[in-house]
Amino acid sequence: MATTVLLIEDEPNIKEAVSFILERDGCTVHSLADGATALAAVARHTPDVVILDIMLPGQSGLEVLRRLRADPATAGLPVLMLTAKGQARDRAEAEALGVDRFMTKPFSNREVLAAVRELAGP
Amino acid sequence: MATTRGQLTGSRIRARRQEAGLRQGALAREVGISPSYLNLIEHNRRRIGGQLLGKIAAALGTDRASLAEGAEAALIGALQVAAARDAGTPAPDLDRLEEFAGRFPGWAGLIARQQDRIGAHEETIAALSDRLAHDPFLADTMHEALNTASAIRATASILARTPDLEPARRGRFHTNLFQDAQRLAETMAALVTWLNRAGDARAAGATPTDALAEFVAAHDNHFPTIEAGGDPAALVAGDPHLPDNAARALALAWLRRVAEDARALPLDRFVARGRVTGFDPAALAADFGAPLDAVLRRLGGLPAGPHWPAFGLAICDGSGTLLLRKPLPAFPLPRYGAACPLWPLFQALLRPGMPVAATIDMPEGARLVAHALCTLAAPADFGGPQRAEAVMCVRRVDAAADDGPQPVVPAGTSCRVCPRPACPARREPALI
DSSP: OOOEEEEEOSOHHHHHHHHHHHHHTTOEEEEESOSTTHHHHHHHHOOSEEEEOSSOSSSOHHHHHHHHHHSTTTTTOOEEEEESOOOHHHHHHHHHHTOSEEEESSOOHHHHHHHHHHHHOO | OOOOTTOOHHHHHHHHHHHTTOOHHHHHHHHTSOHHHHHHHHTTSSOOOHHHHHHHHHHTTSOHHHHSOTHHHHHHHHHHHHHHTOOOSSOOOGGGHHHHHHHOHHHHHHHHHHHHHHHHHHHHHHHHHHHHHHOHHHHHHHHHHHHHHHHHHHHHHHHHHOTTOOHHHHHHHHHHHHHHHHHHHHHHHHHHHHHHHHHHHHHTTSOHHHHHHHHHHHTTTOOHHHHTTOOHHHHHTTOTTOOSHHHHHHHHHHHHHHHHHHHHSOHHHHHHHHHHHTSOHHHHHHHHTOOHHHHHHHHTTOOOOTTSOOEEEEEEETTOOEEEEEOBTTBOOOSSSOOOTTSHHHHHHHSTTOOEEEEEEOTTSOEEEEEEEEEEEOOSSTTOOOEEEEEEEEEEEOTTOOOSOSOEEEOOSOGGGOOOTTOTTOOSOOOO
16 A cells, blocks of 8 residues: 655745655655644544654644644654754754654655655555 | 052062061061061062962051052963963962062963953854854754755756656756755855854954943043043044944943933032042932932043042943943953852842942952942833843952941952852852
8 A cells, every 4th residue: 555645844846856756656645834734634644654844834843743742643653854953952852752763954865765665664 | 558550569568568667577577488588579589479478468457469469460360360261281380370470471471362362262252153053044044055955956866866757847847946046046145145244243353242341441431522522423433442333332322321421420520529428429429419320330430540549340231241341450350251140230130229339358359349239221112121230330448448338248250260169159160
């Protein structure tokens, strides 16, 4: 069955490029550009993997992650954080909240693809 | 006492001894040295410091600092700071510091100047680090640049590694690539402009507050042209101590306050009444019907004169940050790091509107009388923040004087160079 990915990223050209490489790999990609509607989108699409930026309009990626982890239904959902905020304290905060992978921009397409495959599992 | 600034310690000891009517032999016996050795000291042929200087000061009814004040004390103070900030081994021999300064004044001066430059560089680095960490423009710009670079890299990778990309999609990615490249170019141009501006500010070598302190020091906080009704803007324009608009704005604001205080407290009458009242701030405020904080600022701006003491001045905001510094030789104000929290200046912040008077005993033996007051500026609008500002003026008094205001506060300059190990207000260990 195809892996379903929810991509939450407000930079349109990054969203387009990442969507392309994932779809080309066989994933089903749903994307949105703000954090405020992220939880509703997770409930609607039931993704296998969430790719999350930190700097998002409406609600930060870290807050989205915190709320995902606080809900038993989504506490175990694999989350890949993909961000330009690569400072140690951002990484530490994301790890404390239970992020599965933390990648800083600029990223390589291959690394993103490999991370999604790994997080989606066999 | 017939001493002059820059005179060596031995000469001061001799003058003070003669003034006290003591014979050389008597003083030597009292402090436990031979008359010939004291003779060598008094003729500056032997350096003196440490316990012996303390004994001689006590025997002469004075304090160590008054025997080693002026340029020599400033040099020794600078060397103490240099020693405090050095963690290398072997540690400098502090017991022989005064001997070193006396025997090798040129080398000692070089160390002091280098310490000052190192301090200035460290402050610049700290300011730049702070700017890099917290400047919102820089943070936003770097975030934008990284995002755009990510988009370019991801898109270019697809174009390079997907030979069978359908033409419509290829065209779209080319367009995205072009847009992102253009955006990145604009972002980087804005960043270079910002860095150039930051570089200009850095070249000035100081924060605006530091520049104001240098400006005040260059004039000894006394501005005859302002006293005469001159234009503050004319005095500020082109002053070499004020490298940028921010520094000039601070200086202009200060000079306008000086002008306002000068109108309320005309110099000739202020000095005349000061001599009558012993320069008592409360009496002067009552005499002139002027606010006490204006009197304190005015005392801190008196020109040097033979008939009144030199006054130091410090002004801070509600956070305790020093906004204006006019130090005295016996009361240095820290340029790097925070000041001693026991100063009446900071005690005044705790009780706005309540004048605070105290006697300060400095670790080196100098005694000062301090008067301070915190005032609150009314907010510009309902619900606006209330701003506090405290002002303190200090003057040196004889170390034996016991008629100064209470309490007597054992204070210092800042924790890093203060030798009081059991101070209840200590923030961090001393380095000396």
